[in-house]
Amino acid sequence: MRNDTVITPQAILRQDYVAPGYWVDTVEMGFDLGLKSTLVANRMVMRRNHASTEKDLVLSGESLKLVQLRLNGVKLKKADYQIDGETLRIPNAPDEVTLEITTQIQPSKNTSLSGLYASKGNLITQCEAEGFRKITWFPDRPDVMAKYTVMLRADKKKFPVLLSNGNLIDEGDLDDGRHFAKWEDPFKKPSYLFALVAGTLVCQEEKFKLKSGRKALLQVWVEEGNLDKTQHAMDSLKKSIRWDEERFGLELDLDRFMIVATGDFNMGAMENKGLNIFNTKYVLANSSIATDIDYAGIESVVGHEYFHNWTGNRVTCRDWFQLSLKEGLTVFRDQEFSADLVGTTTGRAVKRIEDVRVLRQVQFSEDAGPMAHPVRPDSFVEINNFYTVTIYEKGAEVVRMYYTLLGHDDFRKGMDLYVERHDGQAVECDDFRAAMADSSGRDLTQFERWYSQAGTPRVSVVTAYDAEAQTYDIKLTQSCPTTPGQEKKLPFHIPVAMGLLDADGKDIPLYCDDYPAQAGATNLVIELTAASQTFRFNKVTSEPVPSLLRNFSAPVVLDIDYTDEELGLLLANDSDPFNRWEAGQRLATRRLVKLTKALQAGEELSIDDWFINALRNTLNDESLDPAFRELMLTLPSEAMIAEAFDVVDPQAIHTARQFVRATITRHLKADLLHVYETHQTPGKYRPDAVSMAKRSLKNLALSYLLEWADESTFDLGYVQFKEAANMTDRLAALAALTNFNGTEKQKKKSEKALRRFFKDFKKEDLVIDKWFMLQATAHTTDVEKVRELMQHPAFTLTNPNRARSLVFNFCNANPSQFHAPDGSGYALWAELVIALNKINPQVAARLARSLDRWKKYPVGLQAQMKAALQKVSATKKLSKDVAEVVSKALA
Ligand code: ARG
Numbered sequence: 001m002r003n004d005t006v007i008t009p010q011a012i013l014r015q016d017y018v019a020p021g022y023w024v025d026t027v028e029m030g031f032d033l034g035l036k037s038t039l040v041a042n043r044m045v046m047r048r049n050h051a052s053t054e055k056d057l058v059l060s061g062e063s064l065k066l067v068q069l070r071l072n073g074v075k076l077k078k079a080d081y082q083i084d085g086e087t088l089r090i091p092n093a094p095d096e097v098t099l100e101i102t103t104q105i106q107p108s109k110n111t112s113l114s115g116l117y118a119s120k121g122n123l124i125t126q127c128e129a130e131g132f133r134k135i136t137w138f139p140d141r142p143d144v145m146a147k148y149t150v151m152l153r154a155d156k157k158k159f160p161v162l163l164s165n166g167n168l169i170d171e172g173d174l175d176d177g178r179h180f181a182k183w184e185d186p187f188k189k190p191s192y193l194f195a196l197v198a199g200t201l202v203c204q205e206e207k208f209k210l211k212s213g214r215k216a217l218l219q220v221w222v223e224e225g226n227l228d229k230t231q232h233a234m235d236s237l238k239k240s241i242r243w244d245e246e247r248f249g250l251e252l253d254l255d256r257f258m259i260v261a262t263g264d265f266n267m268g269a270m271e272n273k274g275l276n277i278f279n280t281k282y283v284l285a286n287s288s289i290a291t292d293i294d295y296a297g298i299e300s301v302v303g304h305e306y307f308h309n310w311t312g313n314r315v316t317c318r319d320w321f322q323l324s325l326k327e328g329l330t331v332f333r334d335q336e337f338s339a340d341l342v343g344t345t346t347g348r349a350v351k352r353i354e355d356v357r358v359l360r361q362v363q364f365s366e367d368a369g370p371m372a373h374p375v376r377p378d379s380f381v382e383i384n385n386f387y388t389v390t391i392y393e394k395g396a397e398v399v400r401m402y403y404t405l406l407g408h409d410d411f412r413k414g415m416d417l418y419v420e421r422h423d424g425q426a427v428e429c430d431d432f433r434a435a436m437a438d439s440s441g442r443d444l445t446q447f448e449r450w451y452s453q454a455g456t457p458r459v460s461v462v463t464a465y466d467a468e469a470q471t472y473d474i475k476l477t478q479s480c481p482t483t484p485g486q487e488k489k490l491p492f493h494i495p496v497a498m499g500l501l502d503a504d505g506k507d508i509p510l511y512c513d514d515y516p517a518q519a520g521a522t523n524l525v526i527e528l529t530a531a532s533q534t535f536r537f538n539k540v541t542s543e544p545v546p547s548l549l550r551n552f553s554a555p556v557v558l559d560i561d562y563t564d565e566e567l568g569l570l571l572a573n574d575s576d577p578f579n580r581w582e583a584g585q586r587l588a589t590r591r592l593v594k595l596t597k598a599l600q601a602g603e604e605l606s607i608d609d610w611f612i613n614a615l616r617n618t619l620n621d622e623s624l625d626p627a628f629r630e631l632m633l634t635l636p637s638e639a640m641i642a643e644a645f646d647v648v649d650p651q652a653i654h655t656a657r658q659f660v661r662a663t664i665t666r667h668l669k670a671d672l673l674h675v676y677e678t679h680q681t682p683g684k685y686r687p688d689a690v691s692m693a694k695r696s697l698k699n700l701a702l703s704y705l706l707e708w709a710d711e712s713t714f715d716l717g718y719v720q721f722k723e724a725a726n727m728t729d730r731l732a733a734l735a736a737l738t739n740f741n742g743t744e745k746q747k748k749k750s751e752k753a754l755r756r757f758f759k760d761f762k763k764e765d766l767v768i769d770k771w772f773m774l775q776a777t778a779h780t781t782d783v784e785k786v787r788e789l790m791q792h793p794a795f796t797l798t799n800p801n802r803a804r805s806l807v808f809n810f811c812n813a814n815p816s817q818f819h820a821p822d823g824s825g826y827a828l829w830a831e832l833v834i835a836l837n838k839i840n841p842q843v844a845a846r847l848a849r850s851l852d853r854w855k856k857y858p859v860g861l862q863a864q865m866k867a868a869l870q871k872v873s874a875t876k877k878l879s880k881d882v883a884e885v886v887s888k889a890l891a
């Protein structure tokens with residue numbers, strides 16, 4: 001692929017940044033709200049930015065009907081301004097301008113769920129990234145920060161609740177059954193943080209005392225009938241507020257903080273100032289509808305959005321190329337929040353492993369595909385396509401590397417300096433790096449490459465032991481593959497946390513020439529900055545086993561040739577729990593790759609007893625946290641195994657993995673049963689770390705037990721399904737039953753269980769999403785079955801959660817079926833991308849990415865994927881969103 005020839009439609013370039021021609025000081029808005037039609041009056045006080053090269057007054061707008069436009073009290077005539085597509089330009093405007101704009105919009109026709117839209121009779125906004133321009137003409141860019149006052153008027157019966165950012169300063173009744181609420185946000189903010197919610201909602205509320213003694217009103221707003229599902233979100237919010245006070249010294253700056261849940265939402269949630277809007281998936285929970293994973297997800301997303309109040313809102317982004325400035329940092333903060341709440345060393349490691357799994361499986365794959373982009377991209381066509389795992393998760397890894405390099409205290413100093421310097425400003429990633437460098441005195445010049453260069457670096461390791469001199473040399477060599485538009489890469493600044501194990505698996509004291517100050521430490525962060533570098537360790541009395549990249553200290557691939565015995569030593573002994581897990585994954589991957597190749601060659605499959613025994617020891621090691629054992633016993637996913645191949649054979653990978661799972665069960669049945677029985681959590685459901693860990697290990701055991709057809713184990717699953725006292729256990733059992741490869745009678749029973757589940761939960765949208773998800777990812781669900789499920793009355797493409805539950809899960813998480821040799825999966829994909837394109841471009845573009853890696857498949861599949869991509873690409877009225885994704889895939 002020649003990358004410099006990639007041409008994408010109307011790309012916006014980072015280097016073209018021009019400061020806004022006008023600043024906006026205040027915005028006063030008046031809304032006359034209605035589902036079919038809403039009238040928006042907007043009065044902006046603006047002033048020329050003399051430092052800008054832009055002389056015109058420039059506004060953005062989309063799908064707006066312009067009713068009136070007045071400048072300094074005078075109605076503008078057609079000749080006074082120009083509208084060109086989404087730009088309204090007023091030349092020769094004076095330095096001081098009061099602009100009054102009235103627009104009319106149609107929320108119920110807005111299926112894009114961006115801007116102001118209708119959801120079950122309520123009105124909701126989503127303005128990030130560029131949704132505010134669908135509400136009024138505005139300099140809709142994050143570096144324009146203004147103070148907002150918002151007057152909401154609506155029918156009191158249909159819209160009894162009227163919310164916006166900041167503080168409620170007035171409310172009352174109007175004529176004709178209408179009422180109003182007036183809101184004032186005391187902080188200046190970019191337009192993407194604007195929000196309003198109007199409709200029939202109820203709330204759980206509480207006064208919460210802040211560190212300074214001030215009290216804040218906390219509210220969680222949901223649809224009627226859902227007040228039995230808000231406690232966990234409220235608890236999570238309170239924990240978030242406390243945590244940010246304690247860990248970063250950052251206090252809530254408002255008297256009122258609201259969370260609103262909606263079932264129609266494109267993403268997870270949104271940090272609008274004082275009025276966070278959430279997907280119901282990240283708010284609603286009780287033991288009968290939510291799993292342990294849902295509880296954890298809610299806690300981290302509530303934290304994430306709350307933490308944005310400082311990292312994102314008080315200090316925001318200059319332009320959208322800097323998105324990771326707020327997202328990478330805020331993901332790092334929410335990861336630390338979750339880890340701190342668990343508290344224990346293994347608890348932290350479990351969280352770290354879960355995060356790294358996502359990074360490797362999704363972000364490494366993105367970094368190796370046609371949409372690869374730096375953490376701070378240089379160009380985009382549609383910014384919504386850049387809310388990616390690279391911006392979020394790799395961005396968080398970049399922030400974590402500062403933490404690793406600087407240490408806890410200096411990192412905190414850097415954060416303090418960053419907030420102090422830039423409060424109330426819209427800044428760049430470089431400003432964050434500068435704050436970290438200035439507060440610690442460290443040279444972080446080279447570190448900049450983590451922002452500018454895309455691709456996952458590889459670090460290869462060669463070691464040499466000299467018994468006579470008692471020296472041990474570790475030679476690290478880094479490289480980074482070509483990515484679109486970036487042919488050559490320069491070396492990264494890579495922190496490699498490491499230790500050396502002796503033959504008993506004990507850490508030995510480290511005496512590295514380059515780090516004299518840390519002599520004798522057993523854990524060292526060595527810094528790889530050159531293309532190749534050798535680190536010498538002295539006083540090494542016998543050849544050690546290196547434990548490198550502990551706690552996954554950098555987002556790189558580590559190429560190192562370990563023997564099985566060395567991995568066994570690390571697996572059983574490494575003082576770094578992440579690397580214990582890593583050793584197990586390496587052992588498993590090695591076997592899974594070999595078995596996949598054996599299948600392709602038509603050879604007999606077998607697994608060595610040594611590996612099975614290593615798993616047995618881990619499974620039965622009562623000294624290990626059950627959550628950690630669950631991770632150790634979970635095989636790399638099919639997507640992860642695929643990364644080890646140049647050409648991916650999804651069916652062979654699936655068969656190989658299933659073979660290993662069945663073999664494990666065959667050998668460890670008694671052990672698994674024992675674990676299953678001894679990790680029950682009777683009594684009231686509690687989403688605490690200890691009970692969650694037990695359930696996760698117990699349910700992993702169950703899924704293994706049902707891997708190997710047997711009458712008694714089937715019944716185990718069936719009984720758990722019927723008698724489960726919480727959704728975690730119920731769903732785990734149903735998943736195992738659905739994938740059970742048993743007799744006809746057992747299949748009938750599994751189907752009955754699925755029907756029963758649907759009936760019991762048909763009023764709970766989030767549970768019905770699980771019902772679709774479970775079937776979408778079942779081994780036996782083929783394209784035809786998905787088409788059948790799409791006909792189910794409960795299925796709809798217009799709701800993103802529902803579309804994701806069936807369609808996205810099938811295309812992204814059921815590879816052996818999606819990549820059916822006849823190409824039927826791709827045909828379905830193309831149909832659905834085209835259908836979604838008309839409804840919701842953002843959601844369509846996400847689905848469009850399922851074929852990103854098409855060049856990694858055998859030529860036969862490639863041709864069919866290419867044809868499907870071309871079919872989408874040739875569609876009339878293709879959104880920018882989808883066009884960008886498919887054109888990059890085809891480039
Ligand atoms: N800032 C939000 C968050 O990370 C995500 C908003 C994404 N919105 C979008 N239209 N892409 O919490």
Ligand code: ZN
Pocket residue numbers: 304308326327330
């Ligand atoms: Zn965020």
